[in-house]
Amino acid sequence: MSSGWEIRMSNSKGIPYYFNATTKESSWDAPSELSDEQIKSLPGAHHLSSGSSGGVETITASHLLVKHKDSRRPSSWKEANITRTKEEAIEILRGYQAQFGDSREKFEELANLHSDCSSHSQKGNLGPFAKGQMQKPFEEAAFALQVGEFSDITSTDSGVHIILRTA
Template identity: 35%
Template sequence: MPRCGLATIILLLLMLLPACKDQDRLPSQVLLRIDGRTVSLEQFQHDFAQILPRDRVLPKDEEQALRRSYLAQRIDHELLLAEATRRKLSVTPAELQQAIASHLDRYPSGDFERMLADQGLAVEDWQRLLQEQLLVEKVLALMVRDKVDIADEEINAYFAAHRQSFARPEQVKARQITVPDEAQGRQALEMLRQGTPFAEVARRCSISPDADQGGDMGTFARGEMPEAFDKAVFGLPAGRISDLTESDYGYHIFLVEQHLPARPPDLDTVRGEIVAQLRKQQEEQLYQDWLQSLRQEAAIEIDWTLM
């Protein structure tokens, strides 16, 4: 059976959204039984149809492989819900209302309801599925996330193994003005010499995508930008404006705002990044191990003749 990643369950819940409205009307021919939970063939087929590509017809063998992969994901989903029930986990009305409000806050008034209506999904059905999602989150927190423990020895070992990847090369923080020809470049330079702020000239004259941000290029190291850019900015003191520089993209004027010297690897600086990476790895391993134990202990019945 394919292994299902920690994030897949939530994605599966979202894929199941359009199927909820008609569940009560579907015939009861059972495809899957898991610890007292059942999934009908018609329900499965309806849900599976939601993930098929809309713009092309899959070859029969490819569709069958996708169907089996989806079945494995559905089994894992039902296993988690069954485990939540066994552990007497529940979602309180206050928790559900808070989650509903959080979703609605992302949309202008009425847009979310219209989106559900376009999908043929009643608000009540969406709320039931959201409650199910919250329940899955609770069982994952209890059985996986709360059990993660990152020891200092692990952090030190990871840093030692990846030490050079944490080194930072010399960088600059810069802005640019890009124009299509030299004449416009000279005009922009004259505006700067007359005291017009660099960001304002960039917004008025530049054709580069960062013009709306006042030409802000962010921070970059040597080799991340065209060679002509590196030659213009890395030898330029902070606060200085470059001469007109030509490249394949046009003519440029640069303002160096800050030089950031190369930084050797430093554990204290990157500790949080290492902890996040180790936590992700440990969560995934704990999840896979726990899920495998659920699969082995559960009573799973599949009517393969219906597949």
């Protein structure tokens, strides 16, 4: 019985993802309905071991980004011309921080509504990444977190972020 799932390699991230040819659904995470044995027998399963044999550690994280006028690209899906200062962006993030506390669900809801990153439509989920794929301050903050832990405000060339490590 075919589940429709296969494993493909992401051209942009260079890491494997799951794709269902029947439903056209794709996911960074393994489909929950499949056992480890079923996953190992999927078409493209060789992609799962190709990157990890070199000891490349990947983590998965979500973030909530607030850009400011000095950001690398001071525009987003919700604002064509961002004019706020970095200090104002930090204040906005502090407000979001107070709203979500330690709730992943509330964080994802706020990221979906307010993040200046295109990942807002995935509730801030950036998918898996390895060292060297993100800006250094973001990478250092994300890799320092335990799964389920939130970062404090982290500043990069893109703006200011709160990061949630999800895997």
